[in-house]
Amino acid sequence: MNSSQFVLASRPIGLPSSQNFRLEKISLGDLKENEVLLKSWYVSVDPYMRGRMNSVKSYAASFEVDEPIKGAIVAKVIESKSKSVLAGDIVVGMLPWATYAIEKVENLRKIDIQKVPPGYYLGVLGMPGITAYFGMMEICKPQKGDTVVISGAAGAVGIVAGQIAKIHGCRVIGIAGSDEKCKLLKEQFGFDETINYKTSKSIRKEIAALCPESVDAYFDNVGGEITEAVVANLDFHARIALCGQISQYNNSKPALGYSILPHLLTRSVMLQGFIVSNYSERFGEAITHLTKWLNDGKLKYTETIIEGFDKLPEAFIGLFSGKNQGKMLIKTE
Numbered sequence: 001m002n003s004s005q006f007v008l009a010s011r012p013i014g015l016p017s018s019q020n021f022r023l024e025k026i027s028l029g030d031l032k033e034n035e036v037l038l039k040s041w042y043v044s045v046d047p048y049m050r051g052r053m054n055s056v057k058s059y060a061a062s063f064e065v066d067e068p069i070k071g072a073i074v075a076k077v078i079e080s081k082s083k084s085v086l087a088g089d090i091v092v093g094m095l096p097w098a099t100y101a102i103e104k105v106e107n108l109r110k111i112d113i114q115k116v117p118p119g120y121y122l123g124v125l126g127m128p129g130i131t132a133y134f135g136m137m138e139i140c141k142p143q144k145g146d147t148v149v150i151s152g153a154a155g156a157v158g159i160v161a162g163q164i165a166k167i168h169g170c171r172v173i174g175i176a177g178s179d180e181k182c183k184l185l186k187e188q189f190g191f192d193e194t195i196n197y198k199t200s201k202s203i204r205k206e207i208a209a210l211c212p213e214s215v216d217a218y219f220d221n222v223g224g225e226i227t228e229a230v231v232a233n234l235d236f237h238a239r240i241a242l243c244g245q246i247s248q249y250n251n252s253k254p255a256l257g258y259s260i261l262p263h264l265l266t267r268s269v270m271l272q273g274f275i276v277s278n279y280s281e282r283f284g285e286a287i288t289h290l291t292k293w294l295n296d297g298k299l300k301y302t303e304t305i306i307e308g309f310d311k312l313p314e315a316f317i318g319l320f321s322g323k324n325q326g327k328m329l330i331k332t333e
Helices: 118-121 127-140 156-169 179-185 204-208 225-233 260-266 276-297 309-321
Strands: 002-008 021-027 037-044 070-080 090-096 100-106 147-151 171-176 194-196 213-218 234-242 270-274 303-307 325-332
Touching: 002 309, 021 309, 037 090, 037 118, 037 309, 070 118, 090 118, 118 156, 118 303, 127 156, 127 213, 127 234, 127 276, 147 156, 147 225, 156 171, 156 213, 156 276, 171 179, 171 204, 179 194, 179 225, 194 204, 204 225, 204 325, 213 225, 225 234, 225 303, 234 260, 309 325
Parallel strands: 147 171, 147 213, 171 194, 213 234, 234 270, 303 325
Antiparallel strands: 002 021, 037 070, 037 100, 037 325, 070 090
């Protein structure tokens, strides 16, 4: 069986380009016991992958140059040498960016696509949704009447985080990068107010106007100037879930902004950085709640789906200019 795969051709400096990826043809071997042959169906691209392209120690191992890039993928089982996972099953796992792959069944999870679209297992019922759940519930700790601000609000994590806050009776302000996204957040996902950071003359002043009693919790996906603006408006004993810093991922050297620490100190603010794998033993809890909210109509979701396996690098690079609404996915067929 022949397959095509994307490998990391070189480590990016700044914003990745198509030159950092290379498409290769490979030949797959024979199946061994408890292995399956998979055909990729939906492939996830995620901002955290940018960090894995660097040769630095982090919470996830670096991608190696000339080796396949790996990420979350929904795949169809084409052939099986397992009694638990059969041909025709749909599975999700951390797999190479390849049209076909061979994988051990213990690294895969069977999924049911009768009630929800397959891509949801890479989004609201996958890593982004689970991230939103624990960041909001464990760190932001939403209470009825709280004012909660979400940056990167129209992304795969932000959309879910904001709706979880709404489910718990909070007033939610979303920060996004276009009028279209801001409209979507209010009309489809129930956000109370939005700020378009690309057209705002002063994000800090807009937050102050929208949050006259200050901000109780901040779910941070972006960092940089937006976070500085939110922090200036935090209330005493506010909570910050430090989930992502997408505005900083392509910097070749650290950005120097004004220090937020005095604000955190004088207002007794709790800031906690977290990685979703910190809660790996509780993933089932998150999926149970997210599934119930979906089924009850309390939680809605959206996806940006690009057709064509060859579009993977383009879709990944598009994350950093905000080309996605909700989860960015590649559909291979």
